[in-house]
Amino acid sequence: MALFRRKQPDAAQEKKKKLPLRQVWQNNLFALRLIWRAAPLYFIFYFLSTILYAIVDFLSGAFLLRLIVNNVQSGSPPAQIAAYIVGIVGANLLINILSSYMWNVKLVGDYHRIEASIRQMMFDQAQRVELACYERPEFYDKYVRAMDGANDHVRQVMYTLDGLIWRVTGLIGNSILIFTIDPVFIAFAAIPLLLGFLRKKNNKNKHDCDTDLKPYNRRKSYIRRTFYLADYAKEMRQTGMYLRLLEDLRENLDEFKRIHRKYSLRRAVYELIMKLGTQVVTVLGATLYATFRALVSGSMLLGDCLVVISSIGDISNALDDFVVKLAEFHEHALYLEDMRTFLSHEPAIAENPDGDMPKGGTIELKNVTFRYEGADTDALTDVSLTVRPGERIALVGHNGSGKTTLVKLLLHLYEPTAGDITLDGRDWRDFNLTGWRRQFSTVFQDYRSFSFTVAQNVLLRPTADPDADRALVEQSLRESGAWEKVETLDHGIDTVLTREFDDKGAVLSGGESQKISLARVFAEPERPFVLLDEPSSALDPIAEHRMFENMMRATAGRSVVFISHRLSSATTADRIYMMEKGRVIETGTHAELMAQNGKYADMFRKQAENYVGA
Numbered sequence: 380m381a382l383f384r385r386k387q388p389d390a391a392q393e394k395k396k397k398l399p400l401r402q403v404w405q406n407n408l409f410a411l412r413l414i415w416r417a418a419p420l421y422f423i424f425y426f427l428s429t430i431l432y433a434i435v436d437f438l439s440g441a442f443l444l445r446l447i448v449n450n451v452q453s454g455s456p457p458a459q460i461a462a463y464i465v466g467i468v469g470a471n472l473l474i475n476i477l478s479s480y481m482w483n484v485k486l487v488g489d490y491h492r493i494e495a496s497i498r499q500m501m502f503d504q505a506q507r508v509e510l511a512c513y514e515r516p517e518f519y520d521k522y523v524r525a526m527d528g529a530n531d532h533v534r535q536v537m538y539t540l541d542g543l544i545w546r547v548t549g550l551i552g553n554s555i556l557i558f559t560i561d562p563v564f565i566a567f568a569a570i571p572l573l574l575g576f577l578r579k580k581n582n583k584n585k586h587d588c589d590t591d592l593k594p595y596n597r598r599k600s601y602i603r604r605t606f607y608l609a610d611y612a613k614e615m616r617q618t619g620m621y622l623r624l625l626e627d628l629r630e631n632l633d634e635f636k637r638i639h640r641k642y643s644l645r646r647a648v649y650e651l652i653m654k655l656g657t658q659v660v661t662v663l664g665a666t667l668y669a670t671f672r673a674l675v676s677g678s679m680l681l682g683d684c685l686v687v688i689s690s691i692g693d694i695s696n697a698l699d700d701f702v703v704k705l706a707e708f709h710e711h712a713l714y715l716e717d718m719r720t721f722l723s724h725e726p727a728i729a730e731n732p733d734g735d736m737p738k739g740g741t742i743e744l745k746n747v748t749f750r751y752e753g754a755d756t757d758a759l760t761d762v763s764l765t766v767r768p769g770e771r772i773a774l775v776g777h778n779g780s781g782k783t784t785l786v787k788l789l790l791h792l793y794e795p796t797a798g799d800i801t802l803d804g805r806d807w808r809d810f811n812l813t814g815w816r817r818q819f820s821t822v823f824q825d826y827r828s829f830s831f832t833v834a835q836n837v838l839l840r841p842t843a844d845p846d847a848d849r850a851l852v853e854q855s856l857r858e859s860g861a862w863e864k865v866e867t868l869d870h871g872i873d874t875v876l877t878r879e880f881d882d883k884g885a886v887l888s889g890g891e892s893q894k895i896s897l898a899r900v901f902a903e904p905e906r907p908f909v910l911l912d913e914p915s916s917a918l919d920p921i922a923e924h925r926m927f928e929n930m931m932r933a934t935a936g937r938s939v940v941f942i943s944h945r946l947s948s949a950t951t952a953d954r955i956y957m958m959e960k961g962r963v964i965e966t967g968t969h970a971e972l973m974a975q976n977g978k979y980a981d982m983f984r985k986q987a988e989n990y991v992g993a
Contacts, residue, residue, distance in 0.1 A: 448682030739907030
């Protein structure tokens with residue numbers, strides 16, 4: 380498929396991208412600040428306990444070994460060794476008691492507090508970015524990477540710093556110990572530092588590989604979802620689409636192999652050189668030198684020889700790991716760059732926190748034109764429309780005529796390419812964005828049911844007053860026609876929709892789900908505008924007629940804009956806008972448009988003939 384052959388431009392650009400050192404540290408410090416702000420005591424004790432454990436680990440390891448062997452060899456009394464061991468055991472016990480209390484009592488829950496803080500920050504930004512961002516592959520790939528790795532990569536910075544502190548503490552202790560025995564051993568241990576540039580190259584190689592794989596991981600995830608989501612179950616069984624998807628999966632696997640092969644040889648060479656330098660030159664060389672001095676020349680105590688043999692590898696590994704940790708900061712910075720880019724994105728449609736809070740009125744579109752990013756033609760062209768208080772407006776026309784796009788513009792999900800949108804004569808940018816959107820009760824054509832209770836799906840907000848809200852939910856369900864079904868469910872309005880998290884959840888038909896989505900409009904009587912995008916697409920004509928009767932009664936005094944392909948419902952509108960190819964081609968009442976005998980009249984008669992024939 381062409382999908383798998385085409386190179387993702389952002390991946391190619393990012394692969395060549397090398398972050399300057401300053402930006403590497405800024406990104407890592409950014410992650411540490413997030414943790415500090417969420418849980419400062421957790422942050423302090425996490426690193427303090429690491430330092431204490433590292434010191435005790437050194438004192439009870441190589442240092443104790445040298446003390447015991449050299450004292451025995453020189454015939455010193457054992458009291459000194461016994462006192463030292465008692466001190467080490469006591470320190471270990473105190474640190475473990477303190478650590479157990481802090482992690483299990485004082486700091487319990489801080490781990491999840493950090494995650495919640497990071498997630499909320501990401502979700503808040505996701506809520507702010509304009510809808511058009513989801514339609515840009517370059518931005519969307521960064522958005523997915525940022526969302527997928529935000530919590531993990533922020534934490535990884537802390538884990539890397541923690542490992543670095545542990546290594547540095549042990550490295551200092553062992554290096555001083557080895558240096559006092561023979562400074563030559565430091566030269567052996569320093570070899571991993573000389574190989575640090577290879578570690579950096581290997582981490583960059585890994586990041587490039589992960590970046591190239593990202594689009595294919597998304598495709599694999601999509602294919603996997605189609606095999607278990609109920610939305611696709613009927614088509615998968617009725618058609619041969621599952622074979623097409625399996626073919627895509629095989630092609631996806633081939634691309635995985637190709638990309639891994641592209642980077643695997645370099646990774647193998649880097650790792651081989653690093654292992655030879657660390658294990659052969661450093662450890663084996665230092666061991667032979669120490670053994671020669673202790674057993675052949677007799678210039679080294681046996682305890683010192685054993686310390687060198689046991690510690691040189693630790694020092695070498697510590698130096699090697701020191702370089703690894705430094706390289707990991709660069710790797711984290713590359714992933715955190717996606718996160719910071721996403722968080723620093725300035726939405727094209729700003730919140731305007733100082734803007735006025737709208738309170739209904741007359742909305743007017745003046746010569747509005749809109750084109751989706753990357754499209755060759757306008758979705759809307761020179762559209763003018765007025766929605767007055769209490770007025771019922773119907774948008775009709777064939778698929779693709781621009782009706783849904785117009786609704787999205789009314790919700791300020793997009794900015795017009797040209798033209799103006801005003802409320803009582805004031806530009807809509809003068810108003811607070813959230814306040815603007817919350818003027819509208821909306822049912823989208825592609826509405827979604829959430830895996831929550833029926834009541835929560837109707838309210839779409841936290842419960843404020845349980846008793847009052849229950850009465851509101853029940854009344855709203857009655858108005859939308861869903862109550863008859865809901866009261867038969869095992870737990871009524873407390874029944875969970877879908878069985879994703881509840882084996883006893885309710886799986887509703889399309890029409891029943893749509894009625895529950897319609898109940899959301901009745902549950903928000905304070906909102907002055909109602910937008911309905913195909914609110915009755917899953918209902919039969921009789922249910923649709925009842926729904927519109929209820930809707931017109933319940934929304935008295937509110938402005939209603941609705942889209943419907945069944946023109947019988949448009950007859951109840953105060954004004955009808957007939958759209959075609961992004962333009963308003965006819966407008967008027969039902970009677971006026973029928974008298975014009977234009978395209979609306981022709982479409983209405985054809986639909987009426989179909990119903991009469993049926």
